[in-house]
Amino acid sequence: MMDLPRTDYDTPFNITRTSHVVLTVKDLDASRQFYTEVIGLVVTADEGDTLYLRGIEEACHHSLVLRRSGDTPTCARVGMRVLRDQDLDRLKAFFESRGCATAWAEVPHQGRTLQATDVAGVPLEFCATMPVVPRMITQFHLHKGGAAARIDDTQILVPDVRKATEFYMAAGFWLSEYISPLQSSELAGVFLQRKGNPHDIVFFSGRGPRLHHAAFTSPESVNIIKACDVAGTLGFGSGVERGPGRHGPGHAFFVYFRDPDGHRVELFNTHYQAMDIEVEPVRWDPGDAARMTPWGLPAQRKWFAEATPFAGVAQSDPPRAGDPMTLEKFLAKQSVV
Ligand SMILES: [Fe+2]
Numbered sequence: 001m002m003d004l005p006r007t008d009y010d011t012p013f014n015i016t017r018t019s020h021v022v023l024t025v026k027d028l029d030a031s032r033q034f035y036t037e038v039i040g041l042v043v044t045a046d047e048g049d050t051l052y053l054r055g056i057e058e059a060c061h062h063s064l065v066l067r068r069s070g071d072t073p074t075c076a077r078v079g080m081r082v083l084r085d086q087d088l089d090r091l092k093a094f095f096e097s098r099g100c101a102t103a104w105a106e107v108p109h110q111g112r113t114l115q116a117t118d119v120a121g122v123p124l125e126f127c128a129t130m131p132v133v134p135r136m137i138t139q140f141h142l143h144k145g146g147a148a149a150r151i152d153d154t155q156i157l158v159p160d161v162r163k164a165t166e167f168y169m170a171a172g173f174w175l176s177e178y179i180s181p182l183q184s185s186e187l188a189g190v191f192l193q194r195k196g197n198p199h200d201i202v203f204f205s206g207r208g209p210r211l212h213h214a215a216f217t218s219p220e221s222v223n224i225i226k227a228c229d230v231a232g233t234l235g236f237g238s239g240v241e242r243g244p245g246r247h248g249p250g251h252a253f254f255v256y257f258r259d260p261d262g263h264r265v266e267l268f269n270t271h272y273q274a275m276d277i278e279v280e281p282v283r284w285d286p287g288d289a290a291r292m293t294p295w296g297l298p299a300q301r302k303w304f305a306e307a308t309p310f311a312g313v314a315q316s317d318p319p320r321a322g323d324p325m326t327l328e329k330f331l332a333k334q335s336v337v
Helices: 028-039 085-097 161-170 221-233 301-305 327-336
Strands: 015-025 042-046 050-054 064-068 075-082 102-105 113-117 123-127 150-158 174-179 189-193 201-205 210-217 240-246 253-258 264-269 282-284
Touching (some): 015 150, 028 050, 028 064, 028 221, 028 264, 085 102, 085 113, 085 123, 161 189, 221 253, 221 264, 240 301
Parallel strands (some): 075 123, 150 201, 174 282, 210 264
Antiparallel strands (some): 015 075, 042 050, 050 064, 102 113, 113 123, 150 210, 174 189, 240 253, 253 264
8 A cells, every 4th residue: 555645634724726926038029929929828017026926717906927037937936826815824824834834925916926936945835825817708809819717736846745745735735646666655746635626736756846838728629739830830839748649647738838947838628517525536657658548649858857946946866867759769769670
C-alpha cells in the first residue's frame, strides 16, 4: 500500500483555488498580442508597464499579470484565493508555524494580500477579493484564439515532491492523481486541488523550484486547434511546443505554447469533478507509456527540461534525475529498427 500524505480537512482557513500568475516579460506589446490573439485572454487594464488580463468567464480583475522588465524573464508570484479576508490571518499563522516567510503587501486591484513563500521556495500570494468586472462569456464576437475561459492551475518543478505534497495537503489540498513508479513509494508527480476538479497546483520532480506552466481552460477542443492556427498565422507557430494531444493523468485534451519570453502556457479542457471523499487518488506508472499518453508523440526534451525561474529564488536538483521518454529518444529508437 502506497504511503501517501493525508489531507487536513479541518484547516482553520479556506484556500479556494489558483487565482493568478505574475510574469515578467521583455516586450509587453509582443506578449499582449500573444495572450490576447492566440490564448484569447481579454485585457482588463493596461497601465503602461503592467498589463492585467483575464479569461472570458472570469468576473474577477485578473488571472495573468504581465510586467515589463529588461532582466531575465521570471515568474514573480503564483496567486491563490481564500474565501474570506479572515482566512488570511490564519493562513499566515500556518505558514509561520512551518518556518515559511510571510508579509502583508499592497497589491493593485487586489484586496488585502498575504505574500508567503511555501516550503519549496515558491513565492505565493493570497487574497480574498479583487474588483469585479463583466464576464465576457456570452460576448461571442470578442472571443479570440483559444478563447481561454479561466485560469485552472499551475505546474511547478521541485526537487522534493513529497515535501511539497505534505505541505499542501496539510493546507487542505486534495490529492486527485499521482505519478509513482511501480514497486516504489517515490512521488514523481502530484496533482493537488481545492476547487473540486483535478488540479489547482501540480508538482513534478525536477530542478526547482521553477514554474513549468500556467494552464487555462478552453471551452471546446476546436478553440485549442484555433489557437494553434492563430499562432501559426501571427508568427508564433514555432512556440507550439507540445500537442495538441491527450494526457493520461487528468485526461485533458491539451496544447502547450511558449510565449514570446519562453514562459510556457497550456490550453486544455475535459477535466472532471473531484469532490467526493471516498474516491481514492489515481496512481499512474510513468513506465506505462500507452496509459500516460494514449496517443501522439512524446514531448520534446525541452518540455521536460526548460521552465521559468522564480525571481530571486535559489534552485536545487532532485536526488535522482528523471529519465522521461522524450521525442528525441523516441525518434532515435525508430531509426535503429
Ligand atoms: Fe497542466
